[in-house]
Amino acid sequence: MADFKLMRELATQGKTKIVLLVMDGLGGLPMTPGGMTELEAAKTPHLDRLASEGTLGLSRPIAAGISPGSGPAHLALFGYDPIQYDIGRGVLEAFGIGVEVGEKDVAARGNFCTVDANGVITDRRAGRLASDKAAAVVEKLKAIKLKGVECEVRHVKEHRFVLVLRGEGLSADVQDTDPQAVGAAPLPARATSSAGGKTAALVNLWIAAAQKILAGEAQANMLTLRGFSGDPNLPKYRDVYKLKAACVAVYPMYKGVAKLVGMEVQKFDGDSPADEFAHLAQIWNEYDFFFIHVKPTDSRGEDGDFDAKAKVVESVDAALPTLLDLKLDVLIVTGDHSTPAKLKSHSWHPVPLLLWAPAMHLPDRCQSFGERECILGGLGQFPATDIMPLALAHAGRLARYGA
Amino acid sequence: MADFKLMRELATQGKTKIVLLVMDGLGGLPMTPGGMTELEAAKTPHLDRLASEGTLGLSRPIAAGISPGSGPAHLALFGYDPIQYDIGRGVLEAFGIGVEVGEKDVAARGNFCTVDANGVITDRRAGRLASDKAAAVVEKLKAIKLKGVECEVRHVKEHRFVLVLRGEGLSADVQDTDPQAVGAAPLPARATSSAGGKTAALVNLWIAAAQKILAGEAQANMLTLRGFSGDPNLPKYRDVYKLKAACVAVYPMYKGVAKLVGMEVQKFDGDSPADEFAHLAQIWNEYDFFFIHVKPTDSRGEDGDFDAKAKVVESVDAALPTLLDLKLDVLIVTGDHSTPAKLKSHSWHPVPLLLWAPAMHLPDRCQSFGERECILGGLGQFPATDIMPLALAHAGRLARYGA
Numbered sequence: 001m002a003d004f005k006l007m008r009e010l011a012t013q014g015k016t017k018i019v020l021l022v023m024d025g026l027g028g029l030p031m032t033p034g035g036m037t038e039l040e041a042a043k044t045p046h047l048d049r050l051a052s053e054g055t056l057g058l059s060r061p062i063a064a065g066i067s068p069g070s071g072p073a074h075l076a077l078f079g080y081d082p083i084q085y086d087i088g089r090g091v092l093e094a095f096g097i098g099v100e101v102g103e104k105d106v107a108a109r110g111n112f113c114t115v116d117a118n119g120v121i122t123d124r125r126a127g128r129l130a131s132d133k134a135a136a137v138v139e140k141l142k143a144i145k146l147k148g149v150e151c152e153v154r155h156v157k158e159h160r161f162v163l164v165l166r167g168e169g170l171s172a173d174v175q176d177t178d179p180q181a182v183g184a185a186p187l188p189a190r191a192t193s194s195a196g197g198k199t200a201a202l203v204n205l206w207i208a209a210a211q212k213i214l215a216g217e218a219q220a221n222m223l224t225l226r227g228f229s230g231d232p233n234l235p236k237y238r239d240v241y242k243l244k245a246a247c248v249a250v251y252p253m254y255k256g257v258a259k260l261v262g263m264e265v266q267k268f269d270g271d272s273p274a275d276e277f278a279h280l281a282q283i284w285n286e287y288d289f290f291f292i293h294v295k296p297t298d299s300r301g302e303d304g305d306f307d308a309k310a311k312v313v314e315s316v317d318a319a320l321p322t323l324l325d326l327k328l329d330v331l332i333v334t335g336d337h338s339t340p341a342k343l344k345s346h347s348w349h350p351v352p353l354l355l356w357a358p359a360m361h362l363p364d365r366c367q368s369f370g371e372r373e374c375i376l377g378g379l380g381q382f383p384a385t386d387i388m389p390l391a392l393a394h395a396g397r398l399a400r401y402g403a
Numbered sequence: 404m405a406d407f408k409l410m411r412e413l414a415t416q417g418k419t420k421i422v423l424l425v426m427d428g429l430g431g432l433p434m435t436p437g438g439m440t441e442l443e444a445a446k447t448p449h450l451d452r453l454a455s456e457g458t459l460g461l462s463r464p465i466a467a468g469i470s471p472g473s474g475p476a477h478l479a480l481f482g483y484d485p486i487q488y489d490i491g492r493g494v495l496e497a498f499g500i501g502v503e504v505g506e507k508d509v510a511a512r513g514n515f516c517t518v519d520a521n522g523v524i525t526d527r528r529a530g531r532l533a534s535d536k537a538a539a540v541v542e543k544l545k546a547i548k549l550k551g552v553e554c555e556v557r558h559v560k561e562h563r564f565v566l567v568l569r570g571e572g573l574s575a576d577v578q579d580t581d582p583q584a585v586g587a588a589p590l591p592a593r594a595t596s597s598a599g600g601k602t603a604a605l606v607n608l609w610i611a612a613a614q615k616i617l618a619g620e621a622q623a624n625m626l627t628l629r630g631f632s633g634d635p636n637l638p639k640y641r642d643v644y645k646l647k648a649a650c651v652a653v654y655p656m657y658k659g660v661a662k663l664v665g666m667e668v669q670k671f672d673g674d675s676p677a678d679e680f681a682h683l684a685q686i687w688n689e690y691d692f693f694f695i696h697v698k699p700t701d702s703r704g705e706d707g708d709f710d711a712k713a714k715v716v717e718s719v720d721a722a723l724p725t726l727l728d729l730k731l732d733v734l735i736v737t738g739d740h741s742t743p744a745k746l747k748s749h750s751w752h753p754v755p756l757l758l759w760a761p762a763m764h765l766p767d768r769c770q771s772f773g774e775r776e777c778i779l780g781g782l783g784q785f786p787a788t789d790i791m792p793l794a795l796a797h798a799g800r801l802a803r804y805g806a
Contacts, residue, residue, distance in 0.1 A: 006469060006486070053436060359745065362752050363433055363440070364778050378774075380784035382467060389468030393751040400749060401465055402472035402485070403495045 004240050006401065007079070007389065011242045016329035016395040018243070019280070019290045020387070022077060023316060024070070024254075025298030027338025027351040027371065031306050038297075038306055038341060039352055040370035042313035046320040047333065047354065051369040054331075054356035057379025058371075059387060061337045067348045073336035074257045078291075079241070079388030080234060087260065088172060088229015094162045095256025099154055101231060106170045106199055109227045110153070110161040111178065112137065112220035119185045119222070124178075125159045126219040134159055137220050144209045146202055163225060165202060171195040174203060176226035186224050199228075236262030237289065241392060246283055248276045249293035258291055274319040284326055298346075301339030309341050330357040330395045332387060333369070350381050357394035407643050409804065410482070410792065414645040419732035419798040421646070422683070422693045423790070425480060426719060427473070427657075428701030430741025430754040430774065434709050441700075441709055441744060442755055443773035445716035449723040450736065450757065454772040457734075457759035460782025461774075462790060464740045470751045473701075476739035477660045481694075482644070482791035483637060490663065491575060491632015497565045498659025502557050504634060509573045509602055512630045513556070513564040514581065515540065515623035522588045522625070527581075528562045529622040537562055540623050547612045549605055566628060568605060574598040577606060579629035589627045602631075639665030640692065644795060649686055651679045652696035661694055677722040687729055701749075704742030712744050733760040733798045735790060736772070753784050760797035 028038035061068045061076045062083070071092045072082035090107035094100070101107045112126040112134060129137075138155040145151070149167030156162055173196030177187045189203035203225065214221050237245040239262075247258035250271045259265050264287070268279035276292050283290075294316055300309035323331070334353040337346050352374040355361055364378030379390075392398045431441035464471045464479045465486070474495045475485035493510035497503070504510045515537060517526040532540075541558040548554070552570030559565055576599030580590045592606035606628065617624050640648040642665070650661035653674045662668050667690070671682035679695050686693075697719055703712035726734070737756040740749050755777040758764055767781030782793075795801045 006466065010469070359432070359436060361432075362774060362778070363437070365775055376779060378778045380461070380778070382784070386467035389466065390751075391468075393468035393470070398468055398470065398751070400470045400472055402475040402489075403492050 004235055007240050007392070010399045010401060011240070011392055012397055012399055013242050014288070014395065014397045016397060017284070017288060017290070017326070018330040018391045018395050019292065019323065019328050019332070020077065020391065021292045021294070021316075021323070021331065021333045023294045023297040023313060023333070023335050025301045025337060025339025025346065026313075026335025027340065027347070027349050028301065028309065029338075029340035029342045029349070031342050037371045038301070038309040039313055040372065041306070042310040042317070044313060044317040044369055046317050046324070048368040050331065050333070050356045051354050051373065052367045053358070054354055055361040055364050055379050056366045056369070056374040056377025057353045057355070058350035058374045058377070058381040059334060059353045059384040060350045060381060061384045065348045067346045068337050069346070070253055070336060071257060073384075074254060076384035077334070077336055077387060078257075078261050079385050080261065081385055085232065085234055087232050087257065089227025090162070090172075090229040091232070092253070092256075093156060093160070093227070094164055096253040097154055097156055097162065098252035099152060099162055099164055101164060102166065103231045104168065104170060105164055105166045106172045106174075106228055106230050107162060107164045108203075108225040108229075110163050111224050112159040112161070113186070113222050113224055114219050115185070115222040121179065121182050121184060121186065121222070123219070124182060124224070129159045129219050131155070131158055134161070134220065137214065137217060140213050141210055143213070144206055146205055149202055151206060159220070163206070165199065170199045170230070172199070172228045172230040174200045174228040176224070176228070177207065178224035178226045186222060189225065232260065234260050238262055241289070241388060242397070243289040244287050245289040245291065246287040247291045247293070248280050249291070250276070251293070251295045254293040254295075263291060272319070273316045274322065277319050277322040281322055281326060297335065298339045301341050302344055304341050304344040306341040330355070330391050332391055334387070351384070353379065353387070355379060355390065355394065360394045407638055410643050410795075413802045413804060414643070414795055415800055415802055416645050417691070417798065417800045419800060420687070420691060420693070420729070421733040421794045421798050422695065422726065422731050422735070423480065423794065424695045424697070424719075424726070424734065424736045426697045426700040426716060426736070426738050428704045428740060428742025428749065429716075429738025430743065430750070430752050431704065431712065432743035432745045432752070434745050440774045441704070441712040442716055443775065444709070445713040445720070447716060447720040447772055449720050449727070451771040453734065453736070453759045454757050454776065455770045456761070457757055458764040458767050458782050459769045459772070459777045459780025460756045460758070461753035461777045461780070461784045462737060462756045462787040463753050463784060464787045468751045470749045471740050472749070473656055473739060474660060476787075477657060479787035480737070480739055480790060481660075481664050482788050483664065484788055488635060488637055490635050490660065492630025493565070493575075493632040494635070495656065495659075496559060496563070496630065497567055499656040500557055500559055500565060501655035502555060502565055502567055504567060505569065506634045507571065507573060508567055508569045509575045509577075509631055509633050510565060510567045511606075511628040511632075513566050514627050515562040515564070516589070516625050516627055517622050518588070518625040524582065524585050524587060524589065524625070526622070527585060527627070532562045532623050534558070534561055537564070537623065540617065540620060543616050544613055546616070547609055549608055552605055554609060562623070566609070568602065573602045573633070575602070575631045575633040577603045577631040579627070579631070580610065581627035581629045589625060592628065635663065637663050641665055644692070644791060645800070646692040647690050648692040648694065649690040650694045650696070651683050652694070653679070654696065654698045657696045657698075666694060675722070676719045677725065680722050680725040684725060684729060700738065701742045704744050705747055707744050707747040709744035733758070733794050735794055737790070754787070756782065756790070758782060758793060758797065763797045
């Protein structure tokens with residue numbers, strides 16, 4: 001990516017502090033035409049003051065019309081082109097449940113499925129097997145041992161699980177075993193390069209052992225694996241941006257992605273925004289950059305609960321003084337994507353963004369933090385990958401380009 | 404660059420006239436939160452009228468967060484991707500003091516430095532040698548003659564000078580001799596390709612001769628050279644845009660860059676905006692495109708003098724009737740980058756832009772020329788490299804793309 005070339009060339013060490021406060025799925029929509037969005041409806045006196053002092057805009061996570069998953073959306077926030085830098089599905093699924101995927105490991109997503117007497121798939125999700133039943137089946141699979149590699153298998157939800165192989169000489173160059181269709185048999189694991197040969201052979205041994213264990217199951221009598229992936233070896237914050245970065249998050253997925261870009265993942269007590277801000281205050285002197293992740297905005301959006309989502313935003317606003325007492329140089333408040341309660345899902349809409357960096361930002365006429373104000377903001381609409389360069393510039397951490 | 408392919412294909416000859424009026428470093432910031440910017444504070448009745456009739460926007464010189472130097476910023480204004488098209492530092496430094504760098508020439512930036520008895524650098528800027536003393540030393544270096552090449556050496560400012568070699572078979576493929584650190588000796592000039600061998604050898608002969616001359620100096624007893632560069636062979640306006648273009652500028656740097664893209668650099672009396680407009684009126688029938696450069700907006704911004712910068716803008720506005728009497732088809736008024744007096748330096752902020760092309764442009768609701776209005780303008784925020792295609796389109800000089 002050309003911009004990392006620029007960042008590597010221009011980013012400088014400094015003493016300024018940057019906070020990136022992400023309310024997951026922040027962007028919203030009115031429940032009825034002409035109504036307010038969740039963010040507009042929330043009472044946010046602190047954010048509104050920051051909005052009137054700062055500059056607003058709308059960030060686009062991936063591209064026009066594209067609704068992102070959490071992985072690519074956070075990569076974009078962190079400045080990584082989410083099309084170019086791809087965290088594999090297996091790794092993301094592992095991160096989502098707090099399973100580590102180290103530099104030498106290979107992770108895959110697993111699905112239980114139902115096959116008939118001929119081994120042909122009749123249900124790709126094993127009847128969406130109940131989570132408690134699936135977890136019990138996963139327990140049995142933990143007995144599988146392969147020579148020379150550790151096999152970690154962990155249940156995710158319903159018919160889904162994760163398999164991580166750990167050992168020497170592994171490679172993620174292995175094709176999915178999921179034929180993506182009912183009426184076909186699961187495929188054997190096939191290497192897509194010579195590097196993947198050993199791993200494919202091990203995976204096939206593991207599948208064969210699993211098949212024996214599953215033979216007696218009524219629904220989950222077979223499985224498929226896909227998204228074989230390892231550490232994507234992303235450039236690190238310290239190298240690209242010259243930032244020592246901390247991640248203050250509660251959910252494993254976000255800790256996982258933050259770790260991949262070189263942030264130091266924090267352990268702390270509690271799980272509220274207030275707890276997160278309190279921890280940030282404690283580590284304030286140790287880092288240059290702080291990523292704070294607030295999950296429930298997204299969760300309540302997915303629930304379709306407009307009022308509850310607005311309340312989460314209000315809880316963040318209420319806790320904000322702890323953060324603002326810290327004499328930060330740059331604060332960016334935004335989401336990784338929109339999750340309108342109206343749609344009960346991630347959406348493609350651009351995401352409200354507030355940039356506050358006293359006396360450094362372009363003035364606009366916006367007076368409060370909300371979608372309609374952000375449309376008129378001084379930052380306009382821009383790719384989320386611009387957020388980090390903007391943060392660095394406003395923190396006085398980017399040298400001039402050219403003479 | 405993909406766009407030049409489009410421009411080469413679609414640009415047509417015509418009788419319309421385009422004026423690009425650049426107030427260097429035009430973009431600004433309020434000195435105190437909520438205050439006006441320089442451009443907003445300036446009384447600009449003519450620009451405000453044009454703004455109300457025309458379309459406003461904000462242009463981004465390089466990329467989000469990037470503060471550009473004058474070279475890349477002007478390349479972008481002229482439509483050249485400033486990352487792809489790089490004018491070397493040596494050439495830019497030469498241009499800055501009006502030294503020509505022809506197609507076969509190689510230019511380098513020079514720094515006087517101080518070395519100890521072992522030849523190790525103790526001060527990379529020779530104590531920021533006073534300009535008069537440095538100029539006297541440069542005079543002595545003019546005595547150096549090399550066989551087969553002309554050596555032009557010219558003082559720039561303080562410890563800085565320019566060396567230009569002119570002759571056959573020269574190449575800019577030569578590494579910096581500046582070790583970029585105190586405690587190291589200057590490096591010999593080394594070729595980075597076989598083409599650079601002859602030049603590196605000549606440079607080393609020149610350095611050896613210079614070292615003898617400098618031996619008696621207390622501070623400037625050695626020198627380093629960097630940014631070896633030649634003519635970047637940029638595509639020319641006549642070929643890319645089908646435009647016969649004139650440059651009306653006072654400062655050498657801008658004349659140099661304009662010449663590189665094929666503009667004809669004008670000589671004229673005086674140095675005020677009024678003088679520039681008066682000259683433009685005289686050559687009106689001879690060209691299609693006119694680049695007018697006003698420097699003092701940037702200089703007063705660098706000084707941190709908000710009021711003086713606003714006054715420069717007012718002087719341009721006052722002189723504008725001369726320009727507007729000329730029945731121009733397209734007028735673009737903008738800057739190459741922002742130089743807020745508040746920051747006393749070039750900055751990354753997007754630059755106010757006014758497009759006036761009667762009855763051809765998208766209408767917006769803006770009523771005056773200033774940052775806050777430009778945020779709401781019909782052109783939105785866009786890369787500076789879009790300016791030339793927009794200018795050509797509004798001048799009726801771009802054919803339709805495709806059937």
